Amino acid sequence: MYRLPRLPSAVKISCGSVLRRALIGSHRKLHLAPPWLLDDYIPRYHLISSVDASRKRSEAYAHLSKCNLCPRLCGVNRFEKTGVCLIGADVKVDTIAPHFGEEPCFQGHNGSGSVFFSGCNLRCVFCQNHTIAHQRHGFDLTPEKLAEWYMMLQDVGKVHNINLVTPEHVVPQVALSILHARDLGLRLPIIYNTSSFDSLESLKLLDGLVDIYLPDFKVWRDDTSRRLLKADNYAATAMESIKAMHAQVGDLCFTDDGIAKKGVLVRHLVMPGKADEGREIVRWIAENVSKDMMVNIMEQYFPRAHVGKARRGKSAKSEEVVEVVEPGGLRASPQTMAKVRYEDINRPVDLDEVALVRQAAEEAGLWRFVEAAKHGGFNI
Structure with a gap:
């Protein structure tokens, strides 16, 4: 009987590795270079010391007593009254559930464990979540109860991450909830899903607690932000915030299952007649933060809230x-x-406008774009 020649062990190991890579490559096409591909991931909140955790708890309570954690600088005692955001010392939550409307790298097969906070420190006239952000819908939770919901999302929902949606005005409570959830056994990455109207003090408190920053860079011009967001200096604040976020966690990284674990992904919702502002935003990202930044140029704008009234x-x-x-x-x-x-934005966005922003991003050197799954599901 013919026998195959014996191969040296090193050759067998090499062949096995090639075969594994070939099999994986036929199933998953991540096309990721090593800097953005992780073998494993430990959430950042598990890496901070007990001393740092205690310090963050103290800082969170101090900020609530004289709130300065967004550019509004209301300075109110949140234990006694509310500021522009309409929220006091506890959080008000509209929905907590696995969510399948996020980027494929966040929602995966099981969904992103999303927490939709009520209230907001912006007053966008076109807000896509108007009833949640501009009205106090939902139920009240202490940071400790919020942490217990994280655990249910992890243990029952089997979600891939905890996704904190519009949390800019509840950062102290978020910090306290993450630290409590750590003690309860949470082991999922934390996503901070923000409008980018954050303060550096706020981001400093979150450093070491958040794994993924998901900022939305909305508009570029000051007159646009005053008119449509009801906020001064939005673009300057967003630039400062996104730089600080990137300094903490870097570019977006994944494990080999296609799920993002750490880094920054910037969203830009292209708006009717505002493609010129979108072009300025993507150029700024490429020239001032990172050409390896992952970007989602979004086309789903539609008249909402006060637009068209x-x-x-x-x-x-x-x-x-x-x-x-x-x-x-x-x-x-x-x-x-x-x-x-708001007649000028009282229409759906034109796909030609979206294409102009995408073209500007590519010309500026950006290359990591969120692409929609062709089959309508999780794209790996």
Whole structure:
């Protein structure tokens, strides 16, 4: 009987490695260079010392007593009253559940463990989550109860991460909840899903607790931010915040299952007539933060919240027949057409505008883009 020649052990190991890589490569096409591919990952909150954890707890309570953790600088005692964000010492949460509407690298097969906080420190007139962010819907939770929900998302929901949505105004409570959840046995990465209207003091408190920063860079011009976000110096604040986030956790990294574990991913929602601002934003990211930054250029803008509503005050009296789209995309009949609020953004975004921003990003040197899954599910 013919026998195969014996191979040296080193050769067998090498062949086995090649075979494993070939099999993995046929199933998963991550196309990741080693700097962004992790063998394993330990959440950052497990790496801080007990002394640092105690210090962060003390700082969190101090910030709540004289709130300075967003650029509004309300300075209120959150144990007694609320500021612009409408939230006091406890958090108000609208929804806690596995979420399948995030980027594929966050939602995976089991979903992202999303916590949608009520309240916000911005007042975006086009807010896609208007009833959550601008109204106090939901139920109240202490940081300790919030930590218990993290554990349920991990142990029952089997989610891939804890995704804190719009948390800028509840950073002290978030810090306390993460530290408590650590003691309860949480072992999932923490995502800080923010509008980028954060203060450096806030991000300093989060350093060592957050694994993934998911900032949204909304607009570039100051007059746009004052008119549409009701905030001064938004772009300057966002630039400062995103730089600080990147300094903490770097570019987005994954394990070989395609799930992101650490780093920054910047979102930009392209808005009608604002492609020029989007181009400035992606150029700034490439030139001032990192050309290896992962970016999601989003096309799902649609009139929401106050956009398309009837004008108030004196201007409401002067009816002018114009072609408008009401909230939800319903066209008004010619008899009821009248001037509406924020007419310039009262339409879905044009895909040509999205393409212009994408082109500017590529020309600036960005190359890591979030691509939609072709099959409508988890893209690995």
